[in-house]
Amino acid sequence: MNRVVLSDQVLLNTYLSGDQSAISQLIDKHRKRVLDYIRMLVKDADVADDIFQETFIKVIRFIDEKRYTDNGKFLSWVLRIAHNQVIDYFRQTKQQNKITESDAGYDILGTMKFSERTVEDNLVAGQIEDDVRRLVETLPDEQREVVMMRYYSGLSFKEIADLTNVSINTALGRMRYALINLRKKIKENDLVLC
Template identity: 65%
Template sequence: MDLRVLSDKTLLNQYLAGDRNAISHLIERHRRRVRDYIYMLVKDRDAADDIFQETFIKAVRVIDEGRYVDSGKFLSWILRIAHNQVIDYFRARKQNRQVNESEAGYDMLAAMRLAEGSVEDAMVSEQTEREVRALVEMLPAEQREVVLMRYFGGLSFKEIAEQTDVSINTALGRMRYALINMRRMVREKKMALC
């Protein structure tokens, strides 16, 4: 039997029926896409490999526990797990103070990159990034997710829509409301973002 023509659902059912090789084929089928997605976010091969492994360990655990409900979107489900693992990775790094916003590629809303400039410019830029990041954290979860995926993850609105299981218009709307909310917060707090 040619496993390349079997659907994800069929492979899952074979795995649940006791065929342990079926899950290996399913992982191999989506390996490149998931690993590339993770690497795009973390920009570190070793970290991407670790997160990739954690993603599939978590997925297999959920499947084994009978909590996975097949909706025909296995890849989207795996990418969502990968996305959450990446967020956990950056949270852990932040707690350990091993990375700052600019090292993580956190270029929110076109904040100025730290280029050749004075120490003052660098300090102002870092302060602006911290303030913007704080504003993003204050957004409702759905809006925050779209902002992070768009600016932090570099995803297109089509990719965001696929991963969050919404239409492109909904993803665009969430971004629009996020920007409106952030502007309102800037006005209310009388902030001066450079």
């Protein structure tokens, strides 16, 4: 059965038009990634489930209150909310042995509150996006190639490996180095992703 995957923007607009089922579709679409992200931080499945619920309660509330302006980065926005929920959890439980607040508050996310973006913030975000695109262009050829194939062309790693005549492990390795390299460049350029 072929399933049409609606874009986040379409689902959001559908929800805001009164179709409650659209928000369920939106949550289901990103459930795995958000849950994986939270589990990676808290390393406890039950706690992750609770934080997941809290995250999407907040997400829905912000959307209902018109505090989310779609800029094509819905998942990134949700992950920031999830990230802040995790930080709140660690503050409450004071479980410093698992992850410190400084570890959880990574440089590339910064401290800008996601729900208080002004017009100027949006302009800054646009400039940062241009800067990140420029940094991708400065990656070594092999790393840039795999980044563009994955993110721009939407290819699987098997397809990337076949097209570049390398093993899938090599393609995965190049992807990892590309992300590590990009993170380093983002920090060196004092960029904060938003």
